[in-house]
Amino acid sequence: MMTDTIDTSSKSLHQRILDDIESNILSGRWPPGYKIPSEQVLTEQYACSRMTVNKVLTQLARAGLVLRKRKTGSIVMPQNSQSAILEIYDIRDEVSALDKRYHHGILARTIRAPTKAEADNLSLGPRRKLLALTCLHYADDKPFCLEERIINLGVVPQAAEADFADLAPGPWLLDHIPWSAAEHRIAAEAANDAAAQTLNIAANTPVLVVERQTWRLEETVTQVRLTYPGASHAVTARFTPSQRLLNPA
Template sequence: MNQPLHEAIRARLEADILAGIYKPGEKLPNETQLAAEWNCARMTVSRALGALAEAGMVQRRKRAGTFVARRTVQETVLDIRDVAAEVRASGREYAFRRLARREAGASADEAAALEVAEGAPILQVIGLHLADGGPHALEERLINLDAAPAAARERFEDQPPGAWLLDHVPWTEAEHGISALAADGQTAKRLGISTGSPLLCLERKTWASGACVTSARFLYPAGAQRFTARLRQPRG
């Protein structure tokens, strides 16, 4: 059974957005241009763009056009947080240091974390977020290269992968977990603390239109980080 044309258009635009061909905030070709490219009616294009808008990947603005969705930083405690913005907001100088980078086929545990088949292409990045030159947080991240293929071209030597993903791969779903644990020897050494010291652990997953893009873990020395949000009860 052939794929409906509007689905083919949606899938192609979604793939281009995930690959970074269209970046957050960038305007997509208009309906007339897309209809000419695909040799179809504007209504077909409109249906494809509507599906992308419903998934949160684009924003349609009357008379202005269709734009790749932007995501704001630190909207609430459970939103996608930019560690660099956190550090700079506290008046400290931010830097990132990559500790390890590995491209490989997913192990069983990595496949489970990213919801992919064992052996699927993944990128693992481990890095240290610094505040005024000292350790602020340790990041351990897995990226699904089928969902974010452009990440394979990035070295992430001094640019954190989370910030790159925010700029290049619009997410449609996110899941967070916060827990406490004790630092093992290697983690303690990287963070400059004693083995067994308490850590605040933030675990995060993001999806784009049903595909898991990344799974990350941030480890903060206890007492060094505070997550806050102010919520308003809707009137009714």
Template sequence: MIRDDLEAKILSREWPPGAQIPFEADLATRYGCSRMTVNKVLTQLVQAGLIERRRKAGSFVRRPQSHSAVLEIVDIRREVEALGLAYHFEILRSEIRPAAADDAERLALPAGATLLAITCRHFAARQPFCLEERIISLDAVPEAGETDFADISPGAWLVARIPWSNAEHRIRAAAAAPSEAASLLIEAGAPCLVIERRTWDQARPITHVRLTYPGDGHEVVAHFAPTGA
């Protein structure tokens, strides 16, 4: 089918975000069909949030632009739906294991403490939107180890169920490692925006998460007011 072929080119990033799609007449010639058929397929891709059509310019692969608030814990589903795109997520890896040395750096967990390590991929209109790599202290949140996260993502589940008193954000630019690039369908070494967050309930650590976004489609924002006289 024409739609399947065009969709595959977009999702594989053979046509990357911002790329112009061939004109209707060219696609009709390529697939041996009428322009009306091509127009209907392109309309379906617009409705799926994969492309946008610009008057007198043509059709382009949509480049989602999302925003994260620095001073808030934002649900990724809300980020995606605010763009007018369909959202879903999938769990790539999940394991319960003892805390290792680098976990102590990430969440100040004592060696041997039990944690849940979970990796989740979020999608916007069937395109990878964000990679979530999270550890959760099972000493603080034992019920997380019994949850399959089939219907709700780990971050949304934690915010809805577990109280937290303070959080720390770290934001930086980074080149996509090969494993991250494969998950996000981008080139290894491509620029990414990385947001790392730790949360506590008083002095008790709850979770550390690393959120990796393709750098060309995300920005962070902070709203603040002057303090003092």
């Protein structure tokens, strides 16, 4: 049930320039080493002040996406050569790989202010709004994964109007917002009463919990907790050696 509304029509010029450049970098349209248009060119292109462009490039430099050189301008930085061991998978693909029929349902949605713990842990501003979602993913007609997610509407305002009926929140976010960093935490836990009831398993049954947070530049995009019945799920990852081995084993 909606408890608030977010105006998705307004976007500052600073944010529009930031979005455009960041999208070009993260999509690969501007590869590492690509020379970004000069401040003067960007000022003319967006009909804005040079200070606005300078602030955008400074923010991108702090995030490690561009390197600014005084005489030669700004270039796209190579991203960290160490690939994440775990990619961000679509749960739909996990179910399909088991030759089972996938579907999902949104159990709850609320727009609210962050709790103090969320504001502190996610570095959210005091006026930020969150979209809190509970989604249940099915394999055939059996509960497969419980998804508990919060989305930062300051970064993804359009999520406030999405119903996630055709596309679950995870793949919807991947389609609508670029992310620049992600962190995973995986743990074996005992199912609490609420999770056990939703997944149709006994309380204290072993479950596999994947917690993930993604960032766009320096701001949190989303934080999600995925709970899988432990007896029916395993994590498999394939990875290759990085170009630089900091701690060879």
